[in-house]
Amino acid sequence: MLDETTVQIVTELDIVAARQLGRNEAKAIGFNKVDQARIATAISELAKNIFLYASVGKIIIKRITKNGNSEKGIAIIAIDKGPGIKDVGKVLDYSPAANNGAGLHAVKRLVDLIEIQSEIGMGTIVRIEKWLR
């Protein structure tokens, strides 16, 4: 398997494809079923945001290592050239009362790291990492 795969997000079906790919990769790395479900859920939220707010974009799924290959993990990078997020801090910090408990705020809880770079009118890059324990 390649170290890095990309899924273009154009239609809602592509969200499913990204989930599938992420799950397969997570499984190959050695994540258990519960973590596989978490990783797929996180990918799903990122891909859905691309689909909803930027129309098109891509999801990159990567194997990562640290401490001289002794620790393995997965990184997911969501990239789009959409409208950008106005207040990144706020989006991560709180979920609106009416929210169904998902969204970026929830993704933060499913993974070990989340980084958002976003510029109004330019696009958004979200990077998440989860490490195998």
Next chain:
Amino acid sequence: MNILKQLKAQYKKILLDYILNQNESNLYIGQNLIKQLIQKNVTPEDVIGIHKQAIEEIYEDLPESISHAYDFLIELMVHFGLKVKEHQFLLLKQEEMRIEMDIAAKIQNLLLETTIPTPELLDIGMVSIPKRKMNGDYVHFLHDDENYLGVAVTDVVGKGVPAALCMSMVKYGLDTLGYANSNPSYVLEVLNKIIEKSVDDSMFVSLFYGRYNLNNDIFTWASAGHEPALYYRAKENIFYDLESKGLLLGILPEFKYIQHDVKLEKDDFLVLMTDGVTDFRKLEEFDSRGYIKQLAVSYSRLSAQQMCEEIYKDLERLQDFNLDDDFTIVIIKK
């Protein structure tokens, strides 16, 4: 990690016990284990994962379809897990806010502390009890020499933090006015402008302002939409309502407030209060002002402070010790 492994092993054992013998004690033990798991921040999807693993170990020939069904459930439960996390997060936030509120309330109490003046010729008493942590009522006395005593009784429409902040403005407005000899109508007009300018449109303040001339016992008052004070004339054994039609503060910047006078004689007294004293939501038909008059007369031999306290106790008892609003009463006796 090791603890989790241990708990997993325990889970499997308890599950097996239950499968072999469906008795209540195994269920009880199972629930105790779950409590421990929750303490370790184990989420619903984790529990199903643990359950699935245990089942697969107990039944080596478990059909694959059953394992898939568990995976399906794990997938769906991820969102319940997020809800649980969200809930824990909100509980923490709530605790943080409670601590902040406590501090804010303490600061407010310091800022808005009322000292009751003790002019030689008058007996003054006061009780002010907030419904919640922050008091939406405020009493301010001005007494700079032996000529005049000024008293403001205020109620902010609205509760909690916004009301408390608004009240601080009223206090500083009154502090700036400074002199006890100011005309009540002037005091209200100045405060009205300050509040109209600086406070949110949804915030209204009612204020009763009185000035007692200690040389001739003339009490002059004006009111901005406030509960009328009571004036008891001992000679006639009659109460008069000290009414004065004036808009709440902060509505119309140029509003003119009108002031009125009354002359007090020996044993007369004044009862100033907020609507928390007279509004009994649970007893709508009740003539609360009439009742307060009766109480005031029956306690009129006591000191002003004792009168306030006894009236408070009575009204509190009447409403089953659960008042609907901030409660403030001031009594001034000649």
